[in-house]
Amino acid sequence: MTPPRRILLVRTSALGDVVHVLPVLTALRRHLPEARIGWVVEEAMAPVLAGHPDLDELIAVRLRPWRKRLSESETRRQIGQFLRTLRAFAPDVVLDLMGNHKSGVIAALSSGRRRIGLARRHRREPSSALWINQGVAPLGPHAVDQALSLLGALGLPHEPADFGGAKLFREEPEPARQLLAGAPPFALIHPGAGWGNKAYPPALWGEAARRLHQATGLATWVAVAPREEHLAAGIEARSAGTARAVPAPDLPTLAALLRAARLVLGGDTGPVHLAHALGTPVLMVMGPTDPARHGPYGAPERALTAQGLPCAACYRRLPDAKLCLLEISPARIAERARQLL
Helix, strand or coil: CCCCCEEEEECCHHHHHHHHHHHHHHHHHHCCCCCCEEEEEHHHHHHCCCCCCCCEEEEEECCHHHHHCCCHHHHHHHHHHHHHHHHHHHCEEEEEECCCHHHHHHHHCCCCEEEEEECCCCCCCHHHHHCEEEECCCCCCHHHHHHHHHHHHHHHCCCCCCHHHHHCCCCHHHHHHHHHHHCCCCCEEECCCCCCCHHHHHHHHHHHHHHHHHHCCEEEEECCCCHHHHHHHHHHHCCCEEEEECCCCCHHHHHHHHHHHCCEEEECCCCHHHHHHCCCCCCEEECCHHHHHHHHCCCCCHCCCCCCCCCCCCCCCCCCCCCHHHHHHHHHHHHHHHHHH
């Protein structure tokens, strides 16, 4: 089999999903050092890949903003520029790492001759298989293993996943450097989540922080993402002064905090997956999603779930935390964190 010369990865979002397919990039570069590798990603996620030494071309797309302003001339101009950049890359092979119509259409628009993705029944949107011409069966249940499965179609061996954490966010922003200068050892809580029912309640996080401090003396910082100030305030209010909110206004700053932490705690959310990829110990509190599919990869002992609930891992998006999270007590979180530390 002739090795491909130009390979395009399509995984536009979200943060955790982009992190889950990083081992595909590192494996491609390891086995195909002469190939030119490109990646189509949402502009908001581009900082994760910016300056990555294994990546030759980063093609940013703005699908979410474009949908809101499709009739505007500037939007049409940006779409035209994206399509020209996409086609100019001229891939031999496209890896559809999303399994839906969005990624399938992008793969087809690239004019890549081989468009490889998960087989129809394993795709997020089965009917999107019409956009690919080579379907692959997944090698395991986890999102990371499913992404790595596509490499077999290129004749590459299935090897342990390498997230290449040292290749991510290699420059620390000055505000983060100042914040971390002389900082004591700390655990970091990231309280937000994409679904309301993935987010452990702030009051319970505050109690967990208080208990962790009692057991270890370790300070707890709370990463404050834009529009999540209320979550940090709720944690501080219930922590008896043991939790401190710190700004994390962008991905580079967040990454610096994650990398410096002794332990990162949160739900099944992108920042916790990023921390795991960076090599920081994590503790993930999981309810509506399955640790076998979306937990910390290769570290099932770092996921906490409620016991014996038939409704757990329902994959339903709901506005607030349900029993699958509420059954996990702050005392249990603090004790597991103490053990991991």
